Amino acid sequence: MKTDFRIPTTGAFGNPIAENPSGVMCEAGYQSLGLDWRYQLFEVKPKDLGKALEGVRCMGFKGLNLTIPHKIAAIPYMDELTESAKIIGAINTVLVTEDGKLKGENTDGKGFVLGMESNQISLTGKRIVILGAGGAARAISVECAFAGCEEIVVVARKEVAGSELSELIRTKTKSKSSYLPWTPKLQIPLCDILINATNIGLYPDTNKPDIDYGTICKGMIVQDIIPNPAMTPFLAEAKKCGAIVFDGMQMLVN
Numbered sequence: 001m002k003t004d005f006r007i008p009t010t011g012a013f014g015n016p017i018a019e020n021p022s023g024v025m026c027e028a029g030y031q032s033l034g035l036d037w038r039y040q041l042f043e044v045k046p047k048d049l050g051k052a053l054e055g056v057r058c059m060g061f062k063g064l065n066l067t068i069p070h071k072i073a074a075i076p077y078m079d080e081l082t083e084s085a086k087i088i089g090a091i092n093t094v095l096v097t098e099d100g101k102l103k104g105e106n107t108d109g110k111g112f113v114l115g116m117e118s119n120q121i122s123l124t125g126k127r128i129v130i131l132g133a134g135g136a137a138r139a140i141s142v143e144c145a146f147a148g149c150e151e152i153v154v155v156a157r158k159e160v161a162g163s164e165l166s167e168l169i170r171t172k173t174k175s176k177s178s179y180l181p182w183t184p185k186l187q188i189p190l191c192d193i194l195i196n197a198t199n200i201g202l203y204p205d206t207n208k209p210d211i212d213y214g215t216i217c218k219g220m221i222v223q224d225i226i227p228n229p230a231m232t233p234f235l236a237e238a239k240k241c242g243a244i245v246f247d248g249m250q251m252l253v254n
Contacts, residue, residue, distance in 0.1 A: 071136065125149070127153075133156035162182075188215040188216060192221060208237055220244070
């Protein structure tokens with residue numbers, strides 16, 4: 001007869017979070033592994049992040065994912081970080097150890113690289129332009145650099161964040177990097193891969209990044225990290241220009 005009726009809990013913190021499909025994916029994964037675990041979405045406001053993370057520790061969560069806007073803000077609340085998370089300066093996963101410590105990890109960039117590889121795209125020697133300088137952009141940039149890309153141009157509205165990420169790439173990896181201020185109708189520099197690492201276009205937002213879409217070349221690889229909707233306005237516009245487009249689902253799955 002069953003004597004333990006506790007159900008191990010995992011989940012994700014974000015704001016917004018309702019459109020995130022991680023719960024459906026993870027619970028299907030748990031089921032396939034024979035684990036009677038649950039994965040819940042929690043809408044956590046920035047001001048409540050510290051209290052929420054302490055709750056994870058106190059209530060014995062097995063682990064947690066973090067999404068916008070918590071990937072950088074959560075770091076001070078961690079007891080330790082993995083080596084890659086230290087370099088990236090952002091986390092998307094919290095591992096809860098047996099003794100109740102919170103360990104920050106980042107799988108965003110690794111998932112992005114695996115997604116590219118599954119689409120038969122090598123990052124070696126590639127020139128990349130990335131829109132954004134937040135947690136996801138940091139993770140993707142660093143992992144792309146480790147995967148052998150030649151240069152990464154960071155496009156961001158906030159000069160401090162953009163310049164800092166560009167410097168991080170130059171000093172911690174072998175890739176070249178520069179910062180480009182994000183001005184209205186920005187002309188995209190010549191590149192092999194263009195990445196939207198912002199939340200512009202995330203459901204229910206119907207906007208697209210403010211760039212000059214006429215500067216997207218035919219055959220350019222254009223990737224959005226947003227999984228919902230799969231075909232974002234950004235990707236739809238890029239596809240009209242003849243780009244090869246990929247949505248954010250593979251990165252999320254990986």
